[in-house]
Amino acid sequence: MIPELGHLCLILALCFSALLLVIPPLGLTLKRQAWYQFAYPLTWGLFLLILTAFLLLTFSFITNDFSVAYVAAHSNTQLPIWYQVSAVWSAHEGSILMWILIQAGWMLAVLLNASSIPEHMLIRVLSILGFIIFGFLLFTLATSNPFLRYLPYPPQNGDDLIPLLQDFALIIHPPILYIGYVGFSVPFAFVTALLIAPEKLSNWSRWVRPWTLIAWAFLTLGIALGSWWAYYELGWGGWWFWDPVENASFMPWLLGVALLHALAIAEKRELFAQWTLFLGISTFALCLLGTFLVRSGLLSSVHTFANDSERGTYLLCFLSLVIGLAFLLYAYRATRLSIPKPFDWLSTEMMLLINNLLLGTACFIVLLGTLFPLIMSSLDWGDFSVGPPYFNTLFTPLTILTLWVLGTGLSMRWQKTALPALLSQWKSMIPIATLLAAIACILFLDHLTPTLFLALTGCSWVVAATIQDITYRFKKADKKGLYRIRLNYWGMHCAHLGLVMAICGAALTTALNQENEVKVLPGMITTLGDYQFRFDGVSRVKGPNYQSHQAKVTIFKNKHQVATLYPEKRQYLTQTDITTEIAIDPGFFRDLYIALGEPLEDHNWTIRFQVKPFIRWIWLGAILMALGALLCVWGRKRHPKIMQTKILSPQI
Amino acid sequence: MMTDYFFQHKRLLLPFLIFISLVVFLYHQLNQQPTTHLRPSQVQYLPQFELPNTFDLQQTITTQQILGKTALVHIWSHWCTECTITHPLLMQIKKQGYQIHGILYRSDAHTVKNWLQIQGNPYTYLILDNGSLTTSLGVKGTPETFLIDATGHIILHYRGALTHHIWQEHFQPMYEQATHSTQIKK
Structure with a gap:
């Protein structure tokens, strides 16, 4: 019933x-x-x-x-x-x-x-x-x-x-991710509504921006949660796999960032109307495309659902109807919205435009990488899988370039930046950036690669630009008081610093990661970096719906005990597969990560020890980004002045 | 007059055209899957395994039990509608005296047992697998069909629901040939 x-x-x-x-x-x-x-x-x-x-x-x-x-x-x-x-x-x-x-x-x-x-x-x-x-x-x-x-x-x-899904992060990962994913339908609906009945662009962006920000914040959190889950549940210490489903969520994220910045221009300067609308439609199109790719079983991944070609066909028809109509409407009506206005090469507009192009390219790279196996097999050129090397090679330079553009963009003004003013800003920014970069490089001198160097200097440049911008604001706001600075201003910086933190984390983890897979007997000590891992044997443990082999590992640093960890191998009673429950000692600067391997003869076990520096920064950075976006929304709500503008007659 | 502002700027149609070609490509892919997926297998031999028997969950089936005779290996699930379409064909192949083994992927043994009682059982061995064997075989989705010889060497690999045509055109001749060469070796 x-x-x-x-x-x-x-x-x-x-x-x-x-x-x-x-x-x-x-x-x-x-x-x-x-x-x-x-x-x-x-x-x-x-x-x-x-x-x-x-x-x-x-x-x-x-x-x-x-x-x-x-x-x-x-x-x-x-x-x-x-x-x-x-x-x-x-x-x-x-x-x-x-x-x-x-x-x-x-x-x-x-x-x-x-x-x-x-x-x-x-x-x-x-x-x-x-x-x-x-x-x-x-x-x-x-x-x-x-x-x-x-x-x-x-x-x-x-x-x-499925045992892999019996986990806390998996309780909250899908809802949060979906709030973000589905949330992009709201900007999409606003774009379509604007195309049907034109409004003043700046007003329109003011209505859409909070929704886009919230959707994007949740998408960020959802992706970070998924990455965190993969890190501690899949058992080999990776945090991003370039898996088709991850890509499916990453593409709307990238375009979402572009859309947020495009909306900022649209609100302040009523520029790039067509581009903004295009982004609004495409972002949601990628959300739907991702859903289609995952649910139709065209691409296989960790997330594969029960496949059924009927579902794929339906979703594809629906996708083409919704997005196809929107793009057709766009082609038909978007012309009437563009109002060309002059802006200088040295201006926030130009920097945001470059930012948008970079993000667009990044998104295209991910899309191409995701669809490439399909393209190849349809041309009968064999089975190809596009793996991390492709993405990493193309993505790293783009990320670093984005950092430099971001730092430079922060020092620009709307419409036109006077060159002397810019240079005087840079004069105070360059020493800060150099100092930061020098400290970072000396700290990680042993592992310094060109990529790491460029990433660290890029991050320093953004931090310097942020410091410079905040001090400039403080000086200007001196008389009126600091409380007049709007919350969305802090939100912007918070999100940018979050990005820097995440990139730093990713770069440092990749460069400084240490791991060792060894065969151990109870009592044996393995040294990895500054840490000694002592294997204390394996015992059998019973859980509510599983049985497990639980190992005990004590970790020392300079003869002081740091942690005791209990990695497991679990056998669920109703399922035949065995899962690896890794054990982590988390820290702000490093994670100690242990995965229990296979049992061998005579109480021998294989076991994998890893020291992963700064890995938490990736997710903390993501949280900062999401927080920044939400601060922007909140700032707008608290200052209704921003919301109130004369609703002008539509410009046709 | 109207035509003037119908698609004034042709470049604005570009997103639409790109999008539509992407959709056409994906649609093509979706429908192409069954026919283009007869492929040389990337895995050479049937991997070693020991997995539960669907008909008696207390017992296990090992690789050794499967080997010794040429056989079809059909990978399917009870929740997959395409797999059930193949069922009558498999029954027919079984009646002609060919050997078929099944790998049941992430399925409920009870349901399948009930279902096979009603529909008939073409499988000599039906292995229950939650993904370990299918992953090492390089299976992308259900249903897929392999042809293995007496030593466990994989001769053919087909993705999608097996059809009468594919069986007669590709699998049957190879099956006969493999059986023949095994007899010669003996």
């Missing part, structure tokens, strides 16, 4: 979204208020129905209703309750349902925070989002319904959740 109720909720939601898609736009055309204001109750209704469906599915999981096929395939009576809940979104059907729930949540959020947006724009945005949610609801009901029953032979017990 409960699953059928959930099914019914989804069908009703489909009807609601169909109404939302048709009636409000019709109301706008016919100028009937009752019709177009119908969008509001419909949005509420959609959200509540989908929330109910989602909760009902969760209920089926908690009550172990194995007559539901999806529950039987992904849960088990022995599974702890929090994993039973997270199992809801652990596979294809449930995660698509969560996608839809989040989409409805975003729609409601837009509706509730729309005081400054003109009504016709809001209605159009809701209606376009209604179209997207309609597509996904239809997808769920037609090809991946989580409420299907397993009758007439329901199993006694479920298949259990």
Whole structure:
């Protein structure tokens, strides 16, 4: 009964979204208020129905209703309750349902925070989002319904959740990532709405920017969580794999950064309208493309879902309909939005333009690398897999270049920077940057490679530019007081420093990583860098739904005990595969990382020790970036002055 | 008048055109998959394994049990609709006296047992695998079919649902040939 109720909720939601898609736009055309204001109750209704469906599915999981096929395939009576809940979104059907729930949540959020947006724009945005949610609801009901029953032979017990997914980060990684992923549908809807009914570009960017920032912040956090999970769960200490699914989330992230900066120009200077709109559409297009690539099984990866070509075909048709229409509309209407305005070579505009080009190129590189195996096999040139070497070779120079452009851009002014002013700024920036770079290089002199050197100097340049900019601001704000500096100003610097921190972390981890795989007997000591690892033997441990071999390793530095770690090999009772539970002693400057290998004869074991310096900086940097983006949103809310501008008549 | 501002700037159509060609390419890929995926296997021999028997989870099946005779190895899952399409064909092949083994990928043994009782069982051995064997075989998705000879050497590898045509055109002659050469060696 409960699953059928959930099914019914989804069908009703489909009807609601169909109404939302048709009636409000019709109301706008016919100028009937009752019709177009119908969008509001419909949005509420959609959200509540989908929330109910989602909760009902969760209920089926908690009550172990194995007559539901999806529950039987992904849960088990022995599974702890929090994993039973997270199992809801652990596979294809449930995660698509969560996608839809989040989409409805975003729609409601837009509706509730729309005081400054003109009504016709809001209605159009809701209606376009209604179209997207309609597509996904239809997808769920037609090809991946989580409420299907397993009758007439329901199993006694479920298949259990895949052990790799029984983990804290995996409880929160998908929801957070999806909030970001789905969130880019909001800027997309705003872009389309703008193309249908033109508005003043600066006003429009003011409405879109907070949504883009929030979506991007969550995407950043989601990607970082995924990377953190891969680091401690997959057992070999990598933090980025250039796996097709990672790439699928990384591409919208890159274009999202470009979009954020393009929106900044659009708001301040009403420039690059076409480019901004193009980015808005493309970012969401890449979100959908990523979903398609992952769910259709065209590319295989750690994240592979149950494949089904029907799903792929549906998603591709939906993708081409939504994005194709948007691009067609773009081709038809975007001409009327461009207002050429002069700006100098030495200006923030120019720097942001270069930043956008770099990010666009980076995104293209990732896209090409991801699709390359498909292109090659379609030309019958054999099986190719594009691995880290391709991405690293092309990505490293781009990243370093971006750092230099970022630092330089921070010292520029809008429209035109006077050369003497610029040079005087650089005069104070260069010593700071040199000092920082020198300290960094001396610290890591033993491992200094050209790449590391360039990365460190690039990072120093950005930090110097930030310091310079903040002191300049302080001097200017002297009389009025520092509290007048807006929060979004701090947000910007916070995000930029986060990027620097993440890049520093990535560069240093790559350059300074030390690892050793050894065969050990109890009592043996292995030395790695400054650390001694003592292997104290293996014991058997029983968990709630698994048995494991647990090793004990004591770590010393200069004869002082630093940590005791317990890496494991787990055998889950209901599954046949064995998972490696690595053990980490985390630290701000280094992680000690141990993975237990295979048992050999006579209590011998293989074991892998790693010292990974600065690896935490990657994720801390990501958190700073997300925090920076959220500060920008908050700053805008706290200073309603930014939000209030005269709503001018549309410029056509 | 209207045509004037219909697509005034042709370059603005560029994103649309690029996007559409990408979609066409992906659509092509999606449908091409089954027919272009007869390939020389990258793995030369059936790897060593010891995995549970689907029909009796207490027992295991090892590589040695599989070897000794030419056989088809069909990799499938109960949740994969394409795999079930192949089922009647496999039954037919089995009736003609060919040997078929199955690797059941991430599936529920109980369901499959029930299902095979109703539909008939073409498999001599049905190995339950959660990914270790399939990964070492280089399997990308289900269903896939391998042809192995008596020594475990992989002769053919086909990605996608096996069709009557592919069976008769490629697998059957190779199967006969492999059986023949094994007999000569003996």
